[in-house]
Amino acid sequence: MTGTPDAPVADVRPVVRRHHGDEFIDDYEWLRDVEDPDVLALLEAENGYTEARTAHLADLRETIFGEIKARTRETDLSVPVRHGDWWYFSRTVEGLSYAIRSRCPATPGDWTPPAVEAGIEAPGEHVLLDSNVLAEGHEFFALGAFSLTDDDTLLAYSTDLTGDERYTIRFKDLRTGEELADEIPGTSGGATWSAGGTHVFYSTVDDAWRPHRVWRHRLGTPVADDVLVHEETDERFFTGIGRTQSEKFLVIGASSKITSESRLLPADDPEGEFRVVLPRSTGVEYSVEHAVVGGDDVLLLLHNDGAPDFELVAVDLEPVLTSPLASARDGRVVVAADPGMRLEDVDVFARHLFVSYRRAALTRLGVLDIEATGFGPMREVPFEEELFSCGLGANAEWDQPLIRIGVGSFVTPSSVLDLDPDTFETHLRKQAEVLGGYDPADYVQHRTWATAEDGTLVPVSVVARADTPQDGTAPALLYGYGAYEISIDPGMSVARLSLLDRGFVFAVAHVRGGGEMGRAWYDDGKMAQKRNSFTDFVAAAHHLVAEGWTSHERLVAEGGSAGGLLMGAVANLAPDAFRGVLAAVPFVDALTTILDPSMPLTVIEWDEWGDPLHDADVYAYMKSYSPYENVQERPYPAILAVTSLQDTRVSVVEPAKWVARIRATTTGDAPILLKTEMHAGHGGVSGRYDSWRERAFELAWIIDTAAGAPASTS
Known part of the structure; x- marks a missing residue:
């Protein structure tokens, strides 16, 4: 490209990392100090370089932004x-x-x-609350809590004005509109009222950004007098507080990646003592809900003790308030464990129990009647499309006759329905509107299965315009995540239409490490099985090409956060499989981070990735795939790394180091770009218009990178 500016060159300031007899020379660890003027100057230079290398896309970015805006009411x-x-x-x-x-x-x-x-x-x-007014004068704004007292007279809300995910809780009297004097800074965002609205509970984070303390605040008293009601001293555990659906009980939850524990207190006794439901036992996860059966209080436990895909049991509640349970297995089975049917959540109402679960990589909803003597059999709510996602919506009342649910797919805009749980009759309350004459019939969605290295079949979701040729000529975007048992479920995106209408195929590789196929699917993509996530993604890319959806020369990969680790790994593992890689807030310096227990969230993450600090085998395994350590002298595909200066989950240093090392090592000439939002957190910029512009920037880069894709809407 004529007049192409020189890429920024990060200084080489080597430091030696020594663990378990291994030495690694890290040339760019100095970039960790984001208060260093040299680091900030480099990030600004990278932004300038990225803007210069993408300046030819300015008109396309503006066009795509206009398309997103025009399609949105x-x-x-x-x-x-x-x-x-x-x-x-x-x-x-x-x-x-x-x-x-x-x-x-x-x-x-x-x-x-x-x-x-x-x-x-x-x-x-x-x-009640105008976030535009609250955001005035701030580069960033996020609303956290929006919590009402039972009588709807008081509102607790919280705001983050920097993107660092530390929120200030404030209070408003909804009868008068008056802001109360109480103000609680430095919280993790949530606010839970006691019955009667006399007290509010909240949590705070430690230096590693781990929610570790739950506090009680009595309205009208100084924050200095707030009472610590629970502290998690085990650095592997998060903690937080909420209320049961019935609003009758406060629940403090504590959980690591593999273990959980709940404490219970009647919501009308806020200064009482929380009681442990079931003492924590390594590897046992459970959550609790409250039901009333025949006039008696019942506690429901969704647990995995001896049931990897979870089981739902019921126990009498009154004894639990005086003595913890000995075992979740002692409960009366409500929904039995069924391998391949991963039970995920429970919602309880006065007359019905809803169970959210997934089977064959799709979400499902089951309903059980609450009868005088127990629970009826589970009935599955039917949905018609081949690919869909469903779930409960906002349901604030215990005794409501209709239950709010949501459903959508890759091609059908999301719908809000009120469901009669007895007859399954639905009332459409709203379907997301896509302006400009959108017709779902113009698009197709399909589930296909790639064969992984070890023979495992990996689900791949594909969506495209119905007239997109399946002859290998179409450009494509392949998305992946694959960690924390998080599933990527079907959902429509207005912004994605700007790709599909330009002839793109969009696909999701549901790789191991996610939760799409049950707990075993997650276990097979974590710890010492983590490489399966990467090889599954590469297998999905080859499969799309083999089926004629695209070619490797026109295929771009995308993932963010832990999905950014996936992007970094596949860029090392199979750079020839992709024309470009978009990595958002990418966890690409994973080993350095997980080795340092002083860094945010590290100790908690040991149950996900392993503990390389104390285990030489884990260290060696992580070093074998961590993207930063495995950059090689070979041609890399075009890379766009997008990050945020205020990100507390994945530090800006990770993509900064990664980009610096790839650029210094690659033998190819594809552009390696870093774009840093200087006023944003892990979720990126705030405000819908800025978010649309950010996505337009990324989509324009994807279109340009996918080699010859037309720039005008078809």
Whole structure:
């Protein structure tokens, strides 16, 4: 390219890392100090270089931003949710970046949401919180808690103004609109009220950004008088607090990656003592919910003790308030363990129990009637599409006759439905609107299966325009994550249409390490099996090419965070399989991070990746795949790494070091780019318009990288 600027060159300042008799020379560890003027100058130089190398895409970026904006109804509102005597909803307004939260009065006995209209004030509407006002004068804004007292008179809300995920909780009297004097800084974001609204519970984080303490604040008293009600001294555990669906009990949860423990307290006794439900036992995970059966309180435990894909049991609640359970297995089985059916969540209402689970890499919903003597058999809610995702929506009332659910797919815009749990009759309350004449029939979605190195069949979801040729000529984007048992479920994206309408194929590789195929699928992609995630992704890429969806010369890979580790690993493992790699907030210096217990979240992560600090075998295995250590002298595909200066989960140093090393090592001439948001956190920029522009930047790079893809919408 004529006039191409020189890429920034990071100084080589070698330090030696020594562990288990191994030495690794790290030339770029000095980039960890983000307060060093040299580091900031390098990041700014990288931004300038990235902008210069992508300047020819300015018009395309603006076009894509315009497409996203044109397809989105900017002045819109959510479906109202009933809580007490009010319907709660949020509005978006054209030109404003953030939502406005409001409520209007509910008619007793009426469970049909009011026909609130976009841009028109509802009868009796009260604006509760305008995030646009709260965000004024700040480069970044995120709303955390939005928590109401049982009688709907007080609101606790929290805000983060830097992107570092430390929130300040404030309070508002909704009867008068008055902001109360109470203010709690430095929290992890959530706020949970006691019954009666006299106290609020919240958690704080330690220096490693681990939520480790739960506090009780009595409204109207100084924060200095707040009471510590639980502290997690085991550095492997997070902690937090919430309430059961019935609102009758407060629940403190503590969990590591493989073990959990719950404590229970009646919500109307906020200064009482929390009681352990089931003492923690390594490898046993469980969660609790409250049900009322025949007038008696019952505690439901969703657990994996002897049931890898989990089992749901019930126990009498009253004894638990005085003495912990000895074993989850002692409960009465409500939903039996079934290999291949991964039970994930439970929601309880006065007359029905909902179970969220997944089978064959798809989410499902089951309903059980709560009868006078127990629970009826589980009935599965039917959905029609080949690929879909479903789940419960916002349901704030214990005794509501209709249950709010959501459903969508890669081609069908997400819908909000009210479901009659007795008949499965549904009432469509809203379907996300795609402006500009969108027709789902113009697109197809399909599930195909790639064969991994070890013969395992890996599900791959594919979506494209119906007229996209399957002859190897189409450009494609392959997305992956593959960690923490997180699943990538079908969902439509307005921004993605800017790819599909340019002839792109979009695919998701549901690699091991995710949760799509049950707990065994997760276990086979973590710890000493982590390489399966990477080889599964490469197998998915080869499979797409073999099926004619694309060619390796037109295939771009994308992943973020732990999915960014996946991107770094496959760039080393199979650089010829991809034309380009987009890595967002990528965890590419994994071994350095996991070796240092003083870094945010490291000790917690040992249950996911292993403990290389104390185990030589784990060290050797992680070093064999960690992207930074395995950069080689070979041609690399084009790379765009996107990161944020305030990211507390994956430090900016990781992509900065990775880019510096690849650029110094690659024998090819594909551009290696780093783009750092200087006012953002792990989730990227805030505000919908800035988020759209950020995605437009990435999509333009993908289109340009995928070698000859047309720049105008078909």
